[in-house]
Amino acid sequence: MRTSSSLTxxxxxxxxxxxxxxxxxxxxxPAASWLLVMPLLAVFAIGFLYPLAKxxxxxxxxxxxxxxxxLLDDPLYADVLLTTAAVALSVTMAAILLGYPxxxxxxxxxxxxxxxxxxxxxxxxxxxxLIRSYAWIVLLQRNGIVNTxxxxxxxTDQPIKMLYTQGAVTLAMTHVLLPFVIxxxxxxxxxxxxxxxxxxxxxxxxxxxxxxxxxxPLSLPGVFAGATICFVLALGxxxxxxxxxxxxxxxxxxxxxxxxxxxVDWPFAAALSxxxxxxxxxxxxxxxxxxxxxxxxxxxx
Amino acid sequence: xxxxxxxxxxxxxxxxxxxAVREFNLQVAPSEFISIVGPSGSGKTSLLTMIAGFExxxxxxxxxxxxDVTTLAPNKRDIGMVFQKYALFPHLTVxxxxxxxxxxxxxxxxxxxxxxxxxxxxxxxLEDYGGRYPNELSGGQQQRVAVARALVFDPPVILMDEPxxxxxxxxxxxxxxxxxxxxxxxxxxxxxxxxxxxEALTMSDRIAVMHQGRLQQVDTPEQLYRQPISAFxxxxxxxxxxxxxxxxxxxxxxxxxxxxxxxxxxVDRRSGTRSPGEPVGAVLRLAVRPEHIALGHWDKNNSSxxxxxxxxxxxxxxxxxxxVRLKDRxxxxxxxxxxxxxxxxxxxGDLVEVKLDGATMLAFTGExxxxx
Ligand SMILES: Nc1ncnc2c1ncn2[C@@H]1O[C@H](COP(=O)(O)OP(=O)(O)OP(=O)(O)O)[C@@H](O)[C@H]1O
Ligand SMILES: [Mg+2]
Numbered sequence: 001m002r003t004s005s006s007l008t009x010x011x012x013x014x015x016x017x018x019x020x021x022x023x024x025x026x027x028x029x030p031a032a033s034w035l036l037v038m039p040l041l042a043v044f045a046i047g048f049l050y051p052l053a054k055x056x057x058x059x060x061x062x063x064x065x066x067x068x069x070x071l072l073d074d075p076l077y078a079d080v081l082l083t084t085a086a087v088a089l090s091v092t093m094a095a096i097l098l099g100y101p102x103x104x105x106x107x108x109x110x111x112x113x114x115x116x117x118x119x120x121x122x123x124x125x126x127x128x129x130l131i132r133s134y135a136w137i138v139l140l141q142r143n144g145i146v147n148t149x150x151x152x153x154x155x156t157d158q159p160i161k162m163l164y165t166q167g168a169v170t171l172a173m174t175h176v177l178l179p180f181v182i183x184x185x186x187x188x189x190x191x192x193x194x195x196x197x198x199x200x201x202x203x204x205x206x207x208x209x210x211x212x213x214x215x216x217p218l219s220l221p222g223v224f225a226g227a228t229i230c231f232v233l234a235l236g237x238x239x240x241x242x243x244x245x246x247x248x249x250x251x252x253x254x255x256x257x258x259x260x261x262x263x264v265d266w267p268f269a270a271a272l273s274x275x276x277x278x279x280x281x282x283x284x285x286x287x288x289x290x291x292x293x294x295x296x297x298x299x300x301x
Numbered sequence: 302x303x304x305x306x307x308x309x310x311x312x313x314x315x316x317x318x319x320x321a322v323r324e325f326n327l328q329v330a331p332s333e334f335i336s337i338v339g340p341s342g343s344g345k346t347s348l349l350t351m352i353a354g355f356e357x358x359x360x361x362x363x364x365x366x367x368x369d370v371t372t373l374a375p376n377k378r379d380i381g382m383v384f385q386k387y388a389l390f391p392h393l394t395v396x397x398x399x400x401x402x403x404x405x406x407x408x409x410x411x412x413x414x415x416x417x418x419x420x421x422x423x424x425x426x427l428e429d430y431g432g433r434y435p436n437e438l439s440g441g442q443q444q445r446v447a448v449a450r451a452l453v454f455d456p457p458v459i460l461m462d463e464p465x466x467x468x469x470x471x472x473x474x475x476x477x478x479x480x481x482x483x484x485x486x487x488x489x490x491x492x493x494x495x496x497x498x499x500e501a502l503t504m505s506d507r508i509a510v511m512h513q514g515r516l517q518q519v520d521t522p523e524q525l526y527r528q529p530i531s532a533f534x535x536x537x538x539x540x541x542x543x544x545x546x547x548x549x550x551x552x553x554x555x556x557x558x559x560x561x562x563x564x565x566x567x568v569d570r571r572s573g574t575r576s577p578g579e580p581v582g583a584v585l586r587l588a589v590r591p592e593h594i595a596l597g598h599w600d601k602n603n604s605s606x607x608x609x610x611x612x613x614x615x616x617x618x619x620x621x622x623x624x625v626r627l628k629d630r631x632x633x634x635x636x637x638x639x640x641x642x643x644x645x646x647x648x649x650g651d652l653v654e655v656k657l658d659g660a661t662m663l664a665f666t667g668e669x670x671x672x673x
Contacts, residue, residue, distance in 0.1 A: 195388035198355050201375040202382045203450065204405030210376075213401075217392045 052277075059270035067271035077255075081275065084252040087170055087241075088234035092181075094174045095230050096223060099181035103222075104215075106182070107189035125179040133243040136172040137163060140244070164246030172244045177233055181226035188222030189215070221291065228287045232280050252276050304332030304490040305366035305457035307352070312361035314347050314514075321347035323514040325361070329490055331457075334481070335519075336493045336501035338537070339511030345494045348511075349460050352492065354378050365458055376405070381451030381459040381489065385466050387443045389435040395446050396422070396431040402454040421449040424483060441472045448480060452487055459489045465500065477504055498538050502526070510534050532665040535588045542594065542635045544587045544627075544657070546664070548579055556664055558585060560657070562629035564607045568659045585664045591638035593661035596623065596647075597654040607655040609635065614647040623647055625655060 028036070059067050071077045106117045124132060139145050140162040147159040162168055196218060200210035238253040245251065252272065259269035312325040322344040329335050337345050350356045352363060354375035362371045370378050381402075389398050399418045403409055409417065422428045425445040435443055444464060451459055464480070465473045481504050484491050495501050501508045502522040510517040510525070510533075518525060518534045529535035532543070546568075550557040555567045556579075568587060579585065599608060609625035612634060616622075621644060623637045635655065647653065 193386070193388065195384045195386060196390065198353070198375070199382070199384060199388040199390070200401075201355070202353055202378075202380065203402035204376045204379075204454070205401075206374070206376055209405065214390060218390075 055270050056274050058267055059274050060267075061270075062267045067268050070268065071271055071275065077272075080250050080252055080255050081279070083166070083249065084235060084276075085279070087166065087173070087249075087251060088231050090170050091173045091177060091234045092227050092231045094170065095178050095181040096185075096227060098174065099178050099226065100185055100223070102178075103182045103185035103189055106186050107192075121179050121182050124175075129176055129239050130243075132176055133172055133240045136168065136175070136240075136244050140168050140171075163244060164248070166245070166249040169241045169245040169249055169251070172240045173234055173237055176237075176240055177230045180229045180233060184225040184229070185219060185222040188219045188225075192218055224287055224291050228284060231283055231287075235276060235280055235283070303455050303457055303488040306331050306364075307458055307490055307492070308362075308364040309348075309352070310362050310364075312348070312351060312363070313359045314344070314351060314356065315359045320514050322351070322358075325514075325516055327509060327516065327519065329492065332488050332490055334484055334491045334493065334504060334506045336495055336505040336508045337511060338495055338498050338501045338508060339517075340537070341496065343511040344514040345496075345511055346462055347514075349382075349462050349492065349494055352458075353380055353382050353460055379454070379456050379458075381454070381456035383444075383447045383451050383459070383461040383464045385463045387435070387447040387464075389443055389446055389450070391435050393434075394431065395427065395433050395435070395438070398435065398446060399450050399453050402450065406454060417453060421453045424452075424486070425449045425479075440468050441476060444468065444476060445479070448483060452483065452489065455487075455489075457490060459484075459491045460494075461491065462494045463496065464493075465495070465497075473500070480504070502538070508538070510537060512537075529588070529663070532586055532588065535663065535665070540591050540636055540638075542589050542591065544589065544633060544635070545630065546585045546587050548581055548583045548585055548664075550581060555659070556585070558587065558664070560587075560607055561627055561633070562607055566657060566659045568662050568664050579666060583666065585666065587657075588663045588665060589635075589657060589661060591622070591636045593658060594635060594637045595656040595658075596625070596637060596639070596644055597656055599652040599654050603654075607657065609653050609655040611647045611649055611651040611653060613649060616641065625653060627655070628652070 102117065102121065106114050106121070109117060137144075141147070142159045142161070142163070144163070146162065150156045151159065192215065196214050197210050200214040201207070205213060236253055237251075238257060241249070241251045242254050242257065245254065253276075256269050256272045256276070259265045259272060307327075307329040309325055309327045312322055314320070314322040325344075325348065327335075337348065339345055347356070351358045354370070354373060358371065362369055364370065365378070365380070390401065393401065396418055399421050400414060403414050403417060418431070419428070422431050425448060427442060427445055427449070430438065430442060430446075435446065438446065447464065451461075461480075465476050468476060477500060493501070493504065498508075502525075505522055507519055507521055508525050509519040512533050518530050520528070525534065525538050529538060529541075535541045536543070544560060546558040546560050548556050549559050549565070552567065555569055557565060557567050559565050596609075597606075600606065608628035610628055612624040612626050614621065614623045619641060621639050621641050623639070623644070625635045625637055627633045627635070637655075
């Protein structure tokens with residue numbers, strides 16, 4: 001939009017030129033700017049906003065009581081919603097606790113080591129979620145690798161039920177979502193100038209205090225970004241819970257899937273989706289609020 | 302007195318195959334303000350990082366006062382440091398930044414700590430800015446916070462790595478005085494890295510000139526300006542002209558040299574600069590400051606004078622700067638500086654007589670290359 005090449009081509013059309021008359025060498029008038037952004041806005045409106053509006057509309061199509069009323073009446077749904085949030089929360093926490101050290105190692109390590117660590121993070125990311133979820137089934141099933149190992153080492157004499165539990169869902173989802181937490185933290189740590197840590201050390205902080213007082217707070221924007229992405233993705237995650245989760249650990253996306261494909265109750269599915277959407281939006285807004293409260297971060301980026 | 306002496310002995314630093322610092326020896330007196338200057342890549346920052354303890358020297362020892370700190374962790378060295386980009390913690394307020402080193406030491410009670418921080422804010426004239434975050438300050442203010450933070454715990458030695466590099470000219474000059482004032486009040490020993498030789502000349506007790514990782518010369522600004530020991534130092538400190546010449550005789554401790562155009566003059570041979578003197582016939586480079594060259598009317602009958610052609614003449618307020626190309630050595634352009642009004646108007650192409658005085662010139666061997 002602001003390239004000089006588009007400007008010069010504009011000059012070739014004299015009648016048109018007055019409309020696009022640039023105020024300064026590289027800035028279009030507001031009217032021209034809007035006109036130029038229009039196609040993109042139209043695509044967004046048709047592709048994203050319209051389906052959303054349609055979804056919300058659908059959820060009200062049979063009256064509010066038939067869908068939202070039912071949602072409130074049956075404690076099962078509130079339960080599922082709560083479980084979903086709880087799982088998403090524990091996945092996010094686990095991913096941050098596991099992901100931070102990895103991101104830190106990637107950012108601080110020498111080239112070769114950093115490359116190997118990065119490969120360990122990226123290759124799973126590029127592998128299909130389906131494959132990774134099945135891998136967990138192989139690991140966790142009754143006569144899977146983990147149980148075989150436990151029995152062989154004598155830690156238990158009965159295979160433990162691991163698959164189709166909420167624990168298995170949390171574990172597998174953490175694994176799948178880990179890269180989404182690692183990358184934002186890594187990119188913040190990477191761009192954090194060495195000078196801050198050096199300054200902290202120079203002013204009398206040992207390695208641990210330099211980390212907790214300087215590196216960690218300064219990498220919080222990355223942590224928040226990673227946490228937001230992870231939490232939002234976890235709220236709507238379908239494949240992994242569907243594969244490794246059992247009927248006892250039903251989550252929102254699975255419930256919605258059931259309503260649409262098995263029970264074909266589209267309005268109710270739409271209502272469930274709307275609730276999930278609102279919850280997601282609330283989380284995003286909440287995280288942004290928390291972040292903007294942290295003053296002084298403006299210069300970190 | 303707060304300042305302590307700093308002794309660097311035979312410091313070496315190698316990165317793989319490349320040397321960053323070689324055979325570096327320097328003794329800094331307590332409360333001395335010493336500048337380290339040198340071209341880019343000469344090893345100034347490498348030296349500071351070793352003194353601060355972020356990197357270990359490949360060889361040599363570093364002592365502060367009576368302590369050998371060569372292998373000591375940076376947080377145990379008690380050295381204040383001002384970084385080129387200040388490195389103020391962006392998530393802490395000015396007050397919290399300044400309090401940081403005190404909190405790390407936890408020697409003071411909370412009350413005493415707060416008083417001390419206010420004192421420092423007063424010293425750097427930022428008493429109204431304590432509650433702000435670094436990104437809410439101007440460059441000059443951030444710089445002063447960085448100085449306050451480095452001074453607040455009374456370190457015996459303070460390192461500054463081009464602390465004024467990011468500021469504009471006017472602010473730089475103000476801050477030079479400011480830093481000097483604070484240092485004199487406070488009494489710490491300061492190692493000040495800069496590649497601005499003018500800044501070094503105005504601020505320092507002594508200046509160390511580095512080139513390719515080696516120490517070339519350490520001296521007072523005046524001595525360094527008047528008696529550079531090598532053509533490199535002569536060229537690096539202040540502005541210097543070099544005139545090619547050939548030694549044709551020796552007379553009473555002076556070298557008789559022939560300049561381009563067959564002018565013959567006598568140049569003082571100064572102690573320490575070249576010993577023993579070059580043989581007769583050696584090619585020399587005569588170094589002369591712009592203010593030591595005079596210009597006269599060209600007299601075509603007097604063949605024993607050095608002739609030059611005016612390239613440009615610029616008026617810079619207090620002085621007139623004239624660039625003169627030697628008539629008989631077209632590759633040599635001299636920069637002449639005379640007080641304003643002393644010389645008549647000159648225009649491009651005018652022929653002038655270049656008057657050189659052997660007493661104000663230094664002779665160096667011809668081989669040395671001009672530094673980039
Ligand atoms: N971490 C490093 N790894 C490899 N080489 C390095 C490293 N740090 C510095 N060097 C090299 O050591 C030499 C000295 O660098 P140094 O940063 O000390 O120069 P400087 O005098 O501070 O230059 P400038 O004025 O540009 O800041 C340079 O040739 C540089 O390339
Ligand atoms: Mg440097």
